[in-house]
Amino acid sequence: MDCVAMHTNSNSDSLYCIGGWDxxxxxxxxxxxxxxSDVWNEIAPLNQARSGLACVVLDGNIYAIGGCGDDDQYLSTVERFDPGIGKWENIASLQHARYLxxxxxxxNKVYVIGGTDEDENLKSVEVYDSTANVWTIDFEMEKPVFNATVVAI
Incomplete structure (x- = not known):
C-alpha cells in the first residue's frame, strides 16, 4: 500500500491504506x-489503480490525487471516497499529471505541491475548490520538489 489517510468521526477512528505498488x-x-477494534477491512477499490499518489481528507471525504497508473503513465485524475457511502467517484482532474x-x-481547499510529470520535476502548486469542483494553478515555488512531505498548521 502507498498512501494513508486518517478519518476521524464520533463513531470511530480509522486509518486508510489506498492504492500503492506491490x-x-x-x-x-x-x-x-x-x-x-484493531481490525483491518477491505473497502471499495479505487476506480483506477495508482501508486505514488497523494491523499488528503476534506469534509470527511478522502481524496486520492494523481500518481502513476497501470500503464506507467503519470495521472492527473482524482478520486473522492465518501466513507458513509463506501464508494469512490471521479472528480475534476488536475491541470498537470503528478506523480510523487x-x-x-x-x-477548506486542497493544495497539491510539486511532484513529477513525464518530463520534469514540478514547481507548481494546484488548489482544489470542492464547491466549484475545479483545480487551478495557484503559484509556483522557487525550486521543483517531489516525494516531499507537507503539513498544514
Whole structure:
C-alpha cells in the first residue's frame, strides 16, 4: 500500500491504506484500519489503480490525487471516497499529471505541491475548490520538489 489517510468521526477512528505498488504492479485495493477494534477491512477499490499518489481528507471525504497508473503513465485524475457511502467517484482532474506530489488541506481547499510529470520535476502548486469542483494553478515555488512531505498548521 502507498498512501494513508486518517478519518476521524464520533463513531470511530480509522486509518486508510489506498492504492500503492506491490513490486510488480500498481494497486487499486484499499483497506481501512479501525483503531478501536484493531481490525483491518477491505473497502471499495479505487476506480483506477495508482501508486505514488497523494491523499488528503476534506469534509470527511478522502481524496486520492494523481500518481502513476497501470500503464506507467503519470495521472492527473482524482478520486473522492465518501466513507458513509463506501464508494469512490471521479472528480475534476488536475491541470498537470503528478506523480510523487504532496498534498494538504488549508482553509477548506486542497493544495497539491510539486511532484513529477513525464518530463520534469514540478514547481507548481494546484488548489482544489470542492464547491466549484475545479483545480487551478495557484503559484509556483522557487525550486521543483517531489516525494516531499507537507503539513498544514
Amino acid at each position: 513490486g510488480s504492479k500498481q494497486l487499486s485495493s484499499c483497506e481501512r484500519y479501525d483503531v478501536k 506530489s504532496s498534498a494538504c488541506v488549508v482553509g
